[in-house]
Amino acid sequence: MEPNFTEIAAKWQKKWTDQEVYKVSHKSDKPKYYVLDMFPYPSGAGLHVGHPLGYIASDIVSRYKRLKGFNVLHPMGFDAFGLPAEQYAIQTGRHPADTTRENIARYKEQMNNIGFCYDWSREVITSDPSYHKWTQWVFLKLFGSWFNLESNKAEDISSLENKFRAEGSASVKGACSEHSPFTAEQWQGMSEKEQRDILMKYRLAYQDYATVNWCEALGTVLANDEVKDGLSERGGHPVEKRQMRQWFLRITAYAERLLGDLDTLDWTDSMKEMQRNWIGKSEGASLRFDLTPSPSPQERGEGSSTGVGNSDLTPGPSPQERGEGFVAGFSPQERGEGSVAGFSPQERGDTFGFIEDSNAEYHLTSPNLFKVLIPRAKMMRSNMTPAEKLLWEELRSSKTDFKFRRQHIISEFIVDFVCLSKMLVVEVDGSIHDQTAEYDEGRTEELNKLGFKVIRFQNSEVESNLKGVIERIVESCNSRPTSIISKDNLGIVKDSEEEYSISLLLPEGRAGVGATQPNEYIEVFTTRPDTIFGVSFLTLAPEHELVARITTPEQKSEVEAYVQVAKNRSERERMSEVKRISGVFTGAYAIHPFSGEKIPVWVGDYVLAGYGTGAVMAVPCGDQRDWDFAKHFGLPIPEINEGVDISEAADPTKEAKMINSDFLNGLTGYEAIGKAIEAIEATGFGKGKVNFRLRDAGFSRQRYWGEPFPIVYKDGVAYPLEESELPLELPVMEDFRPTGKPESPLAKASDWVNVDGALRETDTMPGYAGSSWYFLRYMDARNEESFVGKEAEGYWQDVDLYIGGTEHAVGHLLYARFWQKFLFDKGLVSKPEPFRKLINQGMILGRSNFVYRVAGSNSYISKDMLASRPNLSGFTDLR
């Protein structure tokens, strides 16, 4: 009797289901083992023979581990939101919820036919409101969190608000889109909108402007993979890049941890390498190239080159408008009166900054003043009055909790004592000061303008009541916010992405007094600071924000035309078409930080806006693209390596000895890197820096079939929904075709959008939102109180074995690791990594890919050819 394996299979599948053989619970004394498949997207086509390969393997492991005495979690679900379902729905006129449901039913039937030991009671479907409720909940957690670089973890946004309220922004080290300095007083004086705008720059789920692919003809925003060669894949219509406000996830805050923790995982080396490349850590230096001032129309052509001046290229917003209220690089001219000490503007020099003296103390002044004043300061230090000596004994070496410096240069003054972190000046007046009360008044006023508080004591007070004087000083310190200016915090000042020139905090009400625009400068990141003397031009990406601002009127039309063309080329085209060299001169010049030479600033589309700073220092002798560009446009190619031939191509060697490189001469490139970084830091033109290729993850889609954002706007300010308002379900819409405007189809559902005077966010979340945490939901899939119960999560913890295709090597796996780390920081999960062991199944290839060997010969023939020649028979030798 022939056994009927098909009937046997059906019989036992039914028994397993009826008796819930594969149902598991976290309430178990057995050791746990969690085997997970990457859940499928339920397409209309059903399972293909390639799909089950990984599922069968994971099923074998699950069953084996059960037999070995483990409590095995082996669930399955469906990644059901996404673009194909929506497109299919638009084509067929059916709702994606209906087609998705049908497809899932088909997938489940097929899976059950293969006899997988899934615990279906834990099934998750990402489009199901009972699931996406918690996706929205995690989003709210991200929205309500910031990344504290000091603790290296996510914290509640309220801790940031508290810091701002108590201390202003100076002491905050957080991952942010843009750092703006303000005092506690300024924070307290801000409107709610202003405060929330600043908080938005720190949130882990935040909004910013970003480029989208807008197709006028289709009336919709397209995903990157729907665009090919600047045209829509569907219909071949032109696609334009447009700036739109989008949601992002601040995954870059976790770059270092995502990289470091790869070492703890049992993944293949190639998989880890793909993630490492994607994160793309490189060490080098970020470097500032100041721009030469743009000459006035009368002066133009006279070759004005005043060095690092307060170049005022295009007036930007005033500090008040920017809500910043700080002074950067203020010039004495603009600070106006109060120049009591009688220094001429020339003597004072143009820019202020921290200057380090031989005692490693940082003086806030200009280089010229420093030169003049430092001998005086030294003299005064060795000739302190008895009262000054008494006080210094108490103040020095941090006997109080505050670090004081003596005879310190601030601007054009030498103050007796100063606590930089509290911006408190302590002056001890003897008889000399009695006669110069007027001078002292002017001096106090000047220091106040800079943000310092001045307290004065008489010599006699110090001598008779030292204790009382100290108490008053400490009290004054305590009553002041901690500013960015302290030796400990100097790193921050230098670290600050935007400001290399030193910023001084001003007390409230003083904002903007004597302020001027910061110098325009171009920031570059280079992994080869050793080649600094090989720089002969700078190249900006066409999208670089400075392009429009620095282009001279003569070059304007040419630059604009170029930028327009470049905008519509894809990054891939720009990177791959190395032969096609294009660029345009902006007319602007930058200044080499060491040689002081003028360097032309070009725009070229071989520089991508998204990588580094979107600007490069071009070193044609060492970089082939720079070399090609220089050759093409006849720019100089300075030689900086001894005995290296660069007549035919660039040579990026680090072995050769440096020449024409000033203080780097004679060193090899390897040796010169560290020295160059040192010099760059010493001159204040930049600093050693780690750069990541990883970008923050775009989290907005202008689509219908995705998770709605639990966000409403009141007066343009984003507010989160309450947890109790979740899930926020999609509105039922008859027509969710694109609106014809660059906005989401949800904008058409006006009843849904308008809520009590507020407007809902109409973008939806991307496909990877639901898949970034589904492995956690399986642990406790029916929990209505929490995204996963503490007890269940504590038992199952993490995935012991994860099987899926390599196509998710960077996207899904990186996002999921990021979400897990975030939830770990919030104390919501117990492991910092979600997938301990990862295996990628290979693909099962269709037969048509193969050639056939003609029977009885050693010649080969393709499948199509074979089919067209009926008298031949062919073989594949593959078995």
Next chain:
Amino acid sequence: MSKSKFNVVNPDDIIAHFGADTLRMYEMFLGPLEQSKPWNTNGIEGVYRFLKKLWNLFLDDQGNLKVQEAKPTESELRTLHKTIKKVAEDIERFSFNTSVSTFMICVNELSEQKCRNREILRNLLIILSPYAPHIAEELWSALGEDGFVVNAKFPDWNDDFIKESSISYPVAFNGKTRFNITVSADMPKEEVESLALSHEEAEKWLNGGSPKKVIVVPGRMVNIVI
């Protein structure tokens, strides 16, 4: 691709024709999990035949149970235990295609041994159940076992059973193999050497002389240098 030749890409058709267990074992049999490989149904019949052969160890053509209660033989135990060992080790290192071949070898050996032994066959079902759970359940219940085989306990292997009791040594003269000797597995080197030299055929190849050197590679071979 032609459905009539079962050259299909839809798992449903294979399941309908050969059953789910055939599909499961066949997909694993295609090659190492992590490698990409062509879909080729040429070997599917082989896997199907293997499962039928397994079935025939338990049941005769009339569907009657052939299994008997008896003490397993040494060779049956060896076949079972080396299979348990290999399959367990293969799954632990995610090598599934090799397990399928191991099962095939095991079923062939048990068939040759005309194995009817309940203990042997019962354990075989347990270790096979991750791969072919439906057939394993059906035969488990045919054996009259309680509950589901998928809830059983994976058997441990015993190295003592796996050890071969005797080893065949090829005996070479100046590198050319001339004859074989079969000795017990734990025979010391010296004894193997003297046994080889005293073999009746050795006389012929030594040709009256005495060997310069005798090399015995334990468990592998004997080489006599003359």
